[in-house]
Amino acid sequence: MTEKKEYDVLVLGGGISGSESALNLAKQGFKVILVEKDLSLGGKMIHLSKVFPTLDCSACITTPKVSETARHPNIDIYTFSEVRDIEKLNSGDFQVTLVQKPRYVTEDCTGCQLCEDKCPVVVNDQYQWDLVGRKAIYVPFSIANPRIAAIDIENCSLCGACEKVCPANSIDFSQVEMQTPIVVKTVIIAIGFNLFDPTLIPRYGFGKYKNVVTSMQMERQLVPTRPFNNVLRPKDGKMPDNIAYVLCAGSRDETVGNPICSQVCCMYSTKQAQLLMGALPMADVTVYYLHIRAFGKGFCEFYQQAKGMGVEFIKGKIGLITEKENGNLLLRYEDIESGNIKEAEHDLVVL
């Protein structure tokens, strides 16, 4: 490919920020190219359950944005793509190399998922944050955009089962990486964030104790498209009834190199606690915090609402988590209000 493409704006990242920027620019009449590294648009938000403080269903408010973006005539979208070598030209424009990675499935795919049934390879599903498995050929998730399958070539056994079953003949193992030069006037970087890797705090036992999960894993258990039809403990599939939240895991902590506050976790924990009270009416939820950062419009009221629903908030930093034989977890913490070191038992811990 040598044809040179020109755009007014390159937007990097197709999360809610990238989509919103692309759409606004497109509506103002600018030509936009949106480049998303992942297989689908939507970023983190499309995977969330409900959003604080309005408790709107997240998928329901993200998908229309995403499909409006995908449809806008002024926006060209490249998913599963990245850019390399951004270079400023003398004209002030930027020369960029667009890299499209092969999906090994063409756009003819209808998203019927027949191939998934036949594929013999099972690996962890990254879109369910490893809670369940997926096949080596897979439609990323039910509301993915574009809803086209992709082959995870690293795990694929090249058995060809999918090729035989695909009614649209869209499997194409001959695809290769494509590079296209493009010229843009402006670049918007909206590549979002990564979640902190909790194995960097070994004291919390993530990865070792199965009933210690991340907030994203809990988020996935609370969405309509959740992997199980209920909130379950990963270790034994039991319904938890005494859940603990450990706040500031990886934030406000110089020992892991991150002194700043992530400013969303207090609120999403408060939100998840409220949703858990709905999903598991008998369960107790305790939030261990340093300070509750309920600062935005409607946030403080939302926090008070959680307290009113019976969520317990304990000011204290968790020092150590250990596992009992039955999979329950012992949390050792400094209870700041009493000044004592205490220990509490919970059957599921969310970091």
Added chain:
Amino acid sequence: MKQKIGVYICQCGSNISDYVNVEEVAAQAEKIEGVALAKTTMFACADSTQKEIEEDIKSRQLDAIVVASCSPKLHLFTFRNVAIRAGLNPFNYVQVNVREQCSWAHSNNPKQATEKAIHLVIAGIERVKHSKALPAIKISADNAVLVVGAGVSGMRAAIELAKMGTEVVLIEKNHFVGGRVSQWNKLFITDETGQEVVARLYQEVKNHNKIKLFTGTELISKSGGVGNFDIQIQFTPRYVLTTCKPDWEKIQKAISLCPIEVDDDFNFGLTKRKAIYKNFPSELPHIPAIDIVNCNKCGECVKVCEEVDLEQQVEKLNFRVGAILLTTGADSYEPKKGEFAYQEIDNVITLQQFKRLIEISGKELLYHGKKIRNIAFIYCVGSRQQDGENKYCSRYCCTSVIHSAILVKEKYEGIFNFHFTRGVRTYGKQEILYNKAAKQGDIFLQSFEDSPTEVTSENGKTIVKINDILTANMEIEVEADLVVLVTGMVPRENTAISSLLKIPIGRDKFYNEVHPKLRPVETVIDGILIAGTCQSPKTIMESVNSALSAAAKANSLLRTGEIELEPTLAVIDKETCDWCDACAAVCPYDAIEKSEVNGKFVAQIAKANCKGCGMCLPVCPVNAIQLDGYTDVEMEGMISALVS
């Protein structure tokens, strides 16, 4: 009547299907005459389903569709667009809400939720059967915006709009620009001064020929709607000529000769100022103003400075703009007398006073002549009230007070800071300042929610007392030379403009947006936008972010010079109408006019003004008015289905 209707029942993941038996709803819908197909779907709004509906419309030649899903507030336009793409008129589509109205409302009774859903869906089908294809209505729009308030938000938005080619009328009530920010010297997080920030913005505003800035000016009337607001503004004169470059020596002299002294609002009453004044030397515009309410017209200033003109008159100007952006800011909370001993003990002041005090003090930090060493900061005054009205957190104040505590220590020696907090909320990168304050030796304490910090006076000493969470409920007392009440933000008293524009007010009494996540700078009134602290407490960065977003929204609304309106308007049957004036009298949008047709007077609808609210329908004595999209046959069809 429509003969080939497509019906889609959404499961909404499981939001709907957990409680509503969607298969049953589809089966019942399919039985209705005129229904060509009825399907269920996991997510009706998903791209793949949208494509499927389009395909169905084309291949099965559907002449109308019904989608039973969530509230039309969310997806009305999503499915209208599906219809348009498939070549169907968008008004041959009806959305039925079976989520908020059925599954969520009746989660305790799935059977009845299902029954209700069936009724609502059939009613939707009956309505769509009688639906008319309505043509799009387009009106011309002026690519011009009125921005109200020249604080950081207003100025930033004005500059951005002008750069995008939109004409801007920027009005500021005060005689000087900058809003609150000009009152704070060094700002978190950059340590720039407020004056620097304001001066930079002001220069850009002045340099742009698309921006007309009027100070001392307010909006006094408005008519029309989005695309074409006719506005009138009024300016109070500053009584000093703005045309010539002022001679500063003469002006200084005039100020010193002025015999009037009043409390200086700018310094929150810490100092006095004259009736002819400038709040600080570099304030902009670089011309003093006369506070005519307090001026006694003695003429002393005129004697030394011919640029003073006490004869200037109030003036008015008219403009037409396509949209209005409100950036009218917020006020600081004013503590009640006795609240933490405010106005009872002399050395209890507010954070905003403290900020001015640091700035105007010289070599030593003195308050009423007394040297300050121990400072007690009491947090959340006027915010996070459990019993009071202000339930919200003001979000800027933890960081602002910590930043001020750092500044005061940098400027003066021997200061000890004690922070009486309710849990510090230095979110995001502001956390760095909290760490810095702790490292410089500031003491942080935290009160229990049910036992607030107390301020008392004992033998002429001011004592601040707390039961402290951080030391496991120790009772701690500090003798303070100065008590600083960390006051939050409250909505500005701005009733004139709020009622003129009918701006929606939220529970917290700040201006309210349509949706905090998806439409954070628009209001429910088309063409009226909000940004900055008039919406909720914000830092400068957050205020400016919202200002930029509002500028982009306004520009994208107006730049094509055309706006599409909802065609669901009132329609007059000219045969039946006998012009009695009843409808015109109730129309809240002045959309009904008297006109003459074939020698007979009848009512006529001004399309640009009609909002389709339907107020005129029931008052017409001869039933000559119908509302497109909600005609009698459609409504009657629905009602019969619901009661059957």
